[in-house]
Amino acid sequence: xxxxxxxxxxxxxxxxxxxxxxxxxxxxxxxxxxxxxxxxxxxxxxxxxxxxxxxxxxxxxxxxxxxxxxxxxxxxxxxxxxxxxxxxxxxxxxxxxxxxxxxxxxxxxxxxxxxxxxxxxxxxxxxxxxxxxx
Numbered sequence: 001x002x003x004x005x006x007x008x009x010x011x012x013x014x015x016x017x018x019x020x021x022x023x024x025x026x027x028x029x030x031x032x033x034x035x036x037x038x039x040x041x042x043x044x045x046x047x048x049x050x051x052x053x054x055x056x057x058x059x060x061x062x063x064x065x066x067x068x069x070x071x072x073x074x075x076x077x078x079x080x081x082x083x084x085x086x087x088x089x090x091x092x093x094x095x096x097x098x099x100x101x102x103x104x105x106x107x108x109x110x111x112x113x114x115x116x117x118x119x120x121x122x123x124x125x126x127x128x129x130x131x132x133x134x
């Protein structure tokens with residue numbers, strides 16, 4: 001697997017495998033349900049991206065009721081094509097007994113911000129998203 005996927009916890013963080021993309025839970029959660037969409041092979045990935053984005057938005061919308069969603073392709077540190085997928089919320093969200101806030105709402109997202117949560121919540125969120133993505 002590529003370096004970027006491994007940095008974001010591959011294989012444990014994978015919630016969905018598309019043909020040319022991996023959808024992974026971000027280890028840091030600037031907002032509830034923050035993900036990373038990592039390209040595994042670029043030749044065909046561009047054609048699959050609209051389907052992946054539509055599924056991401058449907059599932060995260062049903063799960064958490066986000067108000068906006070941001071896809072950030074920064075490519076400043078990690079060498080492989082990937083997007084940070086950040087659902088956005090104007091109100092606090094509670095998941096598994098933890099409160100998640102979108103500290104930079106309504107401005108641009110701050111991917112360096114993180115809502116504190118422990119390994120049990122991380123495991124529950126990963127399992128929940130895997131089930132929802134099927």
